[in-house]
Each structure stands twice: as structure tokens, then as C-alpha cells.
Amino acid sequence: MPRVLLIEDDPSIREGVGLGLRRRGHDVSSAETGEEGLALMGGFRPELVLLDLMLPGINGVQVCRRIRETSQVPIIMLTARGDDFDIVVGLEAGADDYIVKPARTEVIEARIKAVLRRLSDPVGTRPGVEQHGELTIDRAGLSVAKSGERVPLAPSEIKLLLHLSASPEQVFSRQQLLEYVWDHSYHADARLVDACVRRLRTKVEDPDASPRYIQTVRGFGYRFGPL
Amino acid sequence: MRRIAPLGLRTRLIAAFLLVAAISAVTTAALTYQQARNAILKQTQDTAISTLRDQVEQQEFRLPLDQAELQRIVIELGKRGKPHPWIIFGEYGSVRVSTNPGTPTSSVITDNLREKVRRHDYTAFQRVEDARGNPWLTIGVPALFEHNGFSESTGAVFYASVPLSTEKQTVEAMVDAAKQGAVPGLAIAIVPALLAARSVLRPVRDMRRAAQHLGRGRLDTRIEVRGADELAGLARTFNETARALEQSVSELQDAEIRARRFASDVSHELRTPLAGMLAVTEVLDEDAERLDADTAKALRLVSAETGKLAVLVEDLMEISRFDARAAELNLDDVDIAEAVRKTLERRHWVDDRIVAELPDQVRARLDPRRFDVVLANLVGNALRHGGAPVRITVRTAPGEGGERLLIEVADSGPGIAPEVLPHIFDRFFKADAARTRSAGSGLGLAITLENVRLHGGTLLAANGSAGGAVFTLDMPLEARV
Secondary structure, three states: OOOOEEOOOHHHHHHHHHHHHHHHHOOOOOOOHHHHHHHHHHHHOOOEOOOOOOOOOHHHHHHHHHHHHHHOOOEEEEOOOOOHHHHHHHHHHHOOOOEEEEHHHHHHHHEEEHHHHHHHOOOOOOEEEEEEOOEEOOOOEEEEEEEEEOOOOHHHHHHHHHHHHHHOOOOOOHHHHHHHHHOOOOOOOOOHHHHHHHHHHHHHHHOOOEEEEEEEEEEOOOEOOOO | EEEEEOOOOOHHHOOOOOHHHHHHHHHHHHHHHHHHHHHHHHHHHHHHHHHHHHHHHHHOOOOOOOOHHHHHHHHHHHHHOOOOOOEEEEEEEEEEEEEEOOOOOHHHHHHHHHHHHHOOOOOEEEEEOOOOOOEEEEEEEEEEEEEEEEEEEEEEEEEEEEHHHHHHHHHHHHHHHHHHHHHHHHHHHHHHHHHHHHHHOOOOOOOHHHHHHHHHHOOOOOOOOOOOOOOHHHHHHHHHHHHHHHHHHHHHHHHHHHHHHHHHHHHHHHHHHHHHHHHHHHHHHHHHHOOHHHHHHHHHHHHHHHHHHHHHHHHHHHHHHOOOOOOOOOOEEEEEEHHHHHHHHHOOOOOEEEEOOOOOOOOEEOOOHHHHHHHHHHHHHHHHOOOOOOEEEEEEEEEOEEEEEEEEEEEEOOOOOOOHHHHHHOOOOOOOOOOOOOOOOOHHHHHHHHHHHHHHOOEEEEEEOOOOEEEEEEEEOOOOO
16 A cells, blocks of 8 residues: 655644554554655655645745655645645645645545556556657656656646647646546646646746647647647 | 816805905995085085075165176176086076076076976075086076065076086096996905915815725825814814724724634634544544444544534635635636536536526636535535425626626525525524524535625525525626636
């Protein structure tokens, strides 16, 4: 079962969520602070990080950025939903999803599974390497290179890119992307899509030009190309 | 907009000032003119009459008079004209002479005067104007002789025509002076009128502006108090009122902010323990099966109540976000039919309890998450408190400021009691006071209404003609942030 690193300063949540997930067969390791969590990354090698946004010392957003520097491990933010701002900041820092506190273990587990499924079940059946302009997308190896140079992408980013590029020029609504990429059939939140598209663009698009690969279709959603 | 009235306060004030000035100028001039004219004329008149009478009395002549004698007396009298030279006419029977031999009679001596003098044998006078409009004083004096203490008429009558042109000139000069004085006077009166109007109007204008600012919510508006007159008093009162208003509003705001923050803080604080509890409720539920009946019941109760508490806290957070105006719209273009179907599917309301009339090709710009909350709440309420089937009708209609999206959710239940209807959107309102807590938090409809308002729409609750509650959602097809 997946190894989950839980970084959460509040003992009741840490213990409660830890207990719930362990009962469902997850291998959970918990950390009280961001520093402790970062230290555990190497030894524990988690397959997923559950990260609280409000932490003593370095906060969740900073922890998220640090993890993203070295790893493409999926990250789910645990957040106080009241703060729309926090959600967006967390997502822009590189988180793949967010969970609003308080949440039942079944919700947490469903989100964890959805995030992990993204990588084990790539979109489309076409194997091999595709070339789109300067982008090289390796569907089997789950890697993306721009002008021959590898682009490190978070799981949600690569999943989104794979999904869009599987059907070039087809327009997907935010809702469709949420359902395909995030499995969010129950909670429509376009911010996830928008934040992910923004992050993806900073990595694959030319900074000066208008978006070339991931284009906005105003009023409908996004599409890949035409190049 | 300020309406510029044809008779503004300024115009009326100035008009009133000028009217007062004109009335006083004209009255003064008229009275002065009349008094002066009378005085001048009376003096001239008295002098002339007494002079003529004295002169006539002093003349000695024998009767009967002949032409030459009468002419002599007339010339004699003519020399003594006072205060002005006069023209003397003498009449004796049919003999008529004058100092101007060419004109033995004068047109200015009227029959009326002649009649008076002859009938009463007494001095009479009259002011007349000749054909050219020159004023004359005409005096008629009968020549009498004393006889045994009686005066008896000699039959001779002497008339004097005294020109009053000098007096006329004097009076005209006075009228001119009054006229020439009044016009510049009136012109000058405009200056104090303007000043007075300004001194009255400026505070009034200041006050109007201040009242407007106050009305727009700028409660720190104050008026500069000048002087110590009634307007200054009014300004001071205005300032005191504004100060009192500002103070009580700021106290109210502080109290409101405290209350709001308290609700928000409490919800926030409840969330952390709840997050831990909610994560382990399934553990409790699972383990309850293996425990004895009482413990199992207790555990399931704790688990169920924890779930309700979590929903309540979430709703409280949502409400306090609306109260703090921190709720914002994340707008997206949405196919309405698709969005409604999704909402129903997610809640597994896809059986024949729901009848939905969904027109194709209706796209709206709204916050999909909030729209989902609104619709789910209305349909959920209809199912819970009303009764199946629940009918959802979606249509669009032109309205003020663009197309409107109209959604009707009607149930087949008993409808809403009339006394409940006005409170249906109140927070924690329980339709049936005796009823214990329902599955909802009591905030559902309040949150729904806030979500609709955030989109710039309205939500109405009513009873349908066929019974059953009808909720009508009316919001712009294109919501704006």
C-alpha cells in the first residue's frame, strides 16, 4: 500500500488522519513541522505527501516548493477552506490537489487514490514518444522534454498535458478536465485547472509569447494546439 | 441631479431685496415730491393771491369805468406782480382789457373761475394748464367798495394769470432727482442683496453638500462654522448630529465586526478538533459491530453527531465568509442543462422523483460550485420538506440589464405555511418549532440566498397554485464579479 507522509502540526488531526489511513492499509509516517517532514523525505521516500498549509516554522507553501525542487512526488494540501487565497497559493506552489478540513478518511483516501491513479493509468493507449513542436512527450516513460531538455512536471501537470495532447485541437471544458484529470466529479472547482494550467505554461511555453501549446478557448476551456 | 429652478433661492432673495428697495425709494420720493410740491405751490399761490387782493383794494377809481380807466388800472396792477410777473385782465361789464393789449381775454381763465368770482364776490383761484401744457395760476379778485360797513361789488373784476413754469421746473427737477437717485440706488441695492444671498446661500449649499456626503456614507463630513448667527447654529447642530451618527455607526460596526469575528473564530477553532474526530469516525463505526449494544450505540451516535457538527461548522464558515464579504465568484461559462444534470447525478437524484425541463443551448456565466450548492439545496429541500415529484424548470427571459436565467423548483408537498414564508431564508429558522434538529444545519437556505445574491440575483419562495412550495431563482445570465 502507498507510503504517505503526513505533515501536520495539530496532534489530533495528525493522529486521527494517521489512524484512519493506517486502518485502510496505508503506510503513514507523520511529521510535526515542515523541517521534520523535509528531513523524512529522503529516508521514508513517500509516494504521496499530505501537507498542512499552516505550519510553525516554514509554512506549507514553502515546504511544497522545497519538495518540488527535488521531487515529483504528488502533494495534497490540507487546508482551511475559508481562505480561497491559500488554496490558490498552495496550488501555484505545485500541489496537485487540496482537501478541505475537516474531512472524512474516505474522502482523503479517495483523493489520494485519484492522485496516484493519474500516473499509473496514463491517458490514451498510444504508447511511445510524440513530438509536438519543440515538446517531446514520452507517454510510456511519463516524461516531457522541451528542445531536448527534460521538463520536471508535477503529477497533475503531466497528467493534464498528456490528456490535452492526446487529442490535439479538441476543446476540453474545465469540468471535463476536472473529471478526467482529478476525478473531481463531486466538487467542481475550476481553480484547480486554472492553477495547473498556469504552472504548466510557465514550464513549457515561451515566457514572452502568448501560449502556444495550451491555449485558452474563452468561454469554454482549454485545448492543445493547433501548433 | 440638481434641478436648476427658474426661481432659485438666490433669485428670490435678490428680487425680494430689490422690491423692498424699490418700494422704499418710490414711497419716499412720492411723499417728498407731494409735500415739496404742495409747499412750493401753496407759497407761490398765497403770495400771488394776497398781493393781487391788496393791490386791487388799494386802487382808487371812479365808477363807471371806461376803457381807458380800466386799462390804466390793469397796467398799474400788472407792474406789481409778485412773486412772478403776471398778466392782469380787467373786466367791467362788456369792457375787457389786459396788460397785453393784443389779448384782452385769456384762454386760461375758465368760465368756472369767472362764475365763482361773480356769484360770491369773493377771491377765487384755479390752477390750469394752457393749450401748450404750461401751468398757470389764475386768480380772480372782484373790486369792492365799502359802504356803511358793507362791501358791495363794483362790477369790476380783475384776473391775474401767474405762470407756474418756475415751480414746474423745480418740481420736475425734484422728480428727476428722485428718479436719478432711485435707479442707481436700486443698482447699488443689488450688491448688498448679492452679499446677503451669498451669506445665506453658502451655508445652505455647504449643508446640502455635507448632507449628500453623509448620505453616501462619509460620516466624517463636517461643516465649517462661521460666525454666530442662526445658520452657524444650524451648521453646529448638523455637525453634532453627524458626530453622534458617526459614533453610533462606528460602535455598531465594531460590535458587528466583533460578533462576526467571534462566529468565524469559533467555527475555525472547532474545525481542528473536528478534523481529527471526523477522520476516525469510520474506525468507530467499523469497531461498533464488535462491541456490546450500548457501547455500539454510543459510538454510532458520536460518529453521526460528529458528521452533523462538521456540516454545521462548514456552513457557519460559509455564512461568516458572506458576512465578511470575503466570498468571491469564480466565474466560468457553463451549459445550464449540463450543470443541472451533473448536480442531480452527483446526489443520485436521477430517479422519477425529479422532473427536469432543461432547454438545450443555454450557456451562462456563473460560479459552477456555488450554482451547484444553490440547486442542490433547493432540490434537497423540496425532497425533504415537500414531496416528490419535484419539478425543475429552466428558462431564460429578457430583463433589465440583459438576459436573466430563471429556474423554478416546485415540489408536490403541502406547501409553506403563510406564517413561515417571511422567515424561510432566516438563519437557523425552524419551520416547526416542536421539531427536533433535522438533517440540515438550518443554514442551507440562508447560504443559498447569499450565493444567489452574490451572482446579482434574487430567490423567491411562494406556494404554487396547485399547492406545494415553489422557489424561483432569478439571476443574470452573465454574472459579473
